[in-house]
Amino acid sequence: MAADKAEMDVLKKECDGLRTQIEAARKGVNDGNMSSAAGSATDVGRVQLKLRKSLKGHLAKIYSMHWASDSRSMVSASQDGKLLVWDTHTGNKLVAVPLKSAWVMSVAFAPSGNLVASGGLDNMCTVYNIKAASPKTLRELDAHTGYLSCCRFLSDTEIMTASGDTTCCLWDLETGKQKIIFTNHIGDCMSLALSPDENTFISGACDSLAKLWDLREGTCKQTFSGHTSDINAIQFFPNGNAFVTGSDDCSCKMYDLRSDQEVITYQDASLNAGVTSLTLSNSGRLIFAGYDDFNCHIWDSLKGEKVGVLSGHDNRVSCTGVPADGMGVCTGSWDSFLKLWN
Amino acid sequence: MSTTNNIAQARKLVEQLRIEAGIERIKVSKAAADLMSYCEQHARADPLLVGVPTSDNPFKDKKPCIIL
Numbered sequence: 001m002a003a004d005k006a007e008m009d010v011l012k013k014e015c016d017g018l019r020t021q022i023e024a025a026r027k028g029v030n031d032g033n034m035s036s037a038a039g040s041a042t043d044v045g046r047v048q049l050k051l052r053k054s055l056k057g058h059l060a061k062i063y064s065m066h067w068a069s070d071s072r073s074m075v076s077a078s079q080d081g082k083l084l085v086w087d088t089h090t091g092n093k094l095v096a097v098p099l100k101s102a103w104v105m106s107v108a109f110a111p112s113g114n115l116v117a118s119g120g121l122d123n124m125c126t127v128y129n130i131k132a133a134s135p136k137t138l139r140e141l142d143a144h145t146g147y148l149s150c151c152r153f154l155s156d157t158e159i160m161t162a163s164g165d166t167t168c169c170l171w172d173l174e175t176g177k178q179k180i181i182f183t184n185h186i187g188d189c190m191s192l193a194l195s196p197d198e199n200t201f202i203s204g205a206c207d208s209l210a211k212l213w214d215l216r217e218g219t220c221k222q223t224f225s226g227h228t229s230d231i232n233a234i235q236f237f238p239n240g241n242a243f244v245t246g247s248d249d250c251s252c253k254m255y256d257l258r259s260d261q262e263v264i265t266y267q268d269a270s271l272n273a274g275v276t277s278l279t280l281s282n283s284g285r286l287i288f289a290g291y292d293d294f295n296c297h298i299w300d301s302l303k304g305e306k307v308g309v310l311s312g313h314d315n316r317v318s319c320t321g322v323p324a325d326g327m328g329v330c331t332g333s334w335d336s337f338l339k340l341w342n
Numbered sequence: 343m344s345t346t347n348n349i350a351q352a353r354k355l356v357e358q359l360r361i362e363a364g365i366e367r368i369k370v371s372k373a374a375a376d377l378m379s380y381c382e383q384h385a386r387a388d389p390l391l392v393g394v395p396t397s398d399n400p401f402k403d404k405k406p407c408i409i410l
Contacts, residue, residue: 004345011352018359029367037374041382044391052401072400089400184358223362239380241373256373263370263377283384284377285391302378327389328401340401342394 026261034254034264038302044285047298047308049341052328053091054312057084060102061334063120064319068109071323074330075116076338077107083118085130088323088330088340097128097135110153117159119148125161127173139176144169149190154198160215162189168203170215182213184220190232196240204231204245212257224255226262233278233289237301244287244301246275252289254301266299268306277319282326290317296331310341 060080067074073094075085081102085095103121110116115138119125125141125148146165153159154170158179162168168182168189187207194201200221204210208229212222224245233246242256242263251267252275266287273293280287280301287299288310296317298308315334322329328342385391396402 001345004349007349008345008352011349011356014356015352015359018356018363021363022359025363025367029369031369032371032374034370034374034377037371038378041378042385047390049390052399053403091403219361220358221361222365223358237377237380238384239376242377254377256370256377258366258368259370259373260365260367261370263374281388281390283381283388283391285381285385285388302381322390325389326387327394327399329390342390342399342401 026259029259030261034302035304038304041302043303044300044307047286049298049308049310049329051310051312051339051341053088053340055086055088055091055338055340056336057086057093058082058336058338060336061315062318062332062336062338063105064107064118065321065330065332065338066107066109067321067323067330068113069111069324070113071325071327073109073113074321074323074338075107075109076319076332077104077118078336079103080336083107083116083128085116086338088328095130095135097130100126106148106150108151108153108159110156112156115153115156117151117153119151119161121147123147123163123165125151125159125171127159139173141171141176141178143178146188149188150192152192152194152201154194160192160194160201162192162203164188166205166207168192168201168213170218180216180218182218182220184211184223185209187230190230191234193234193236193243195236196238202234202236202243204234204247206230208247208249210234210243210245210255222257222260224260224262226253226255226265227251229274232274232276235278235280237280238282238284244278244280246278246289248274250274250291252278252287252299264301264304266301266304266306271297276316279320279322279329281322281329288320288322288329288331290320290331292316294333294335296320296329310339312339313337
């Protein structure tokens, strides 16, 4: 017992030492911040986007939405127990997928457009073929021991999931089995995002940390702190060198991977609502963040200033997304509507 | 034995921190400059920044003209 305690003390000391080393290394490169550097950037002015369409169809809270790679189709998930695939140009519903479990928290479109996936409190990720005559369940990925908070396809044969069981997982859709389990978070994983080159991914969790992972090795490469509450949303900056997080602490933050730290915080004294979701415009200059205050606020990612707001929902904005062609932004809400703005 | 678990966990944590401590870091000023440069280079191709012309707007409801 004494030997165990002695070893614990040695290990604890080593941990503390390494943490101090990391902080010192970060401080050592911290020679300025984003907003001061952005003094010379062109002003974006007031960003005033118009509501172009309100998509009606769901009968309960919308929890998640995801654009298809064609920038035209989009899938949404609601706790009315349905996934709806929309043609956003016409506003028409293309496909309705009835869910076995209504408690859905996340939905994703495969890059091919052939498959969609969803999951939630059933702890599973179910993959559907929506190109069949009627939506067909392709796979039920059942191994997480906590809710499914986020899923993202790599292709028609691989999908990533994030779970309330604190792990993320890479699945093989041909076998339906887990390929790699990513463990390191000590709180529910709430969100994940794939890097543009798909070699890495980032995750945000209720332990208030964001982590960068090697997708193929299964290892955690970097850990980012700063938030003081659950991270609910995470997205890469388009060049893959930085990412933005949104948290219950009412702020968003941008972290740079190469300097291994936070470079700017997006917060406002008047904004006392948690951030539920976020997405970036194609140049990375604008951040659209959905809040519990029923609005989607628009931030200048470089200067850290609020430059606009998308108002119109009658309840929490739960999801946002910009399609690949960058032509607009979609917001989804607990008010059961999806809105398209540009 | 919970102490063995704790030690195993502590060892894992040390290993993880060693990985994270060992990476190369660039200066924040360089990181910021690169982010700014990316935004500036891609600004003109960002429809949400420059605006979408009405005729090309895929989401706009196409209503027929009414002649009064």
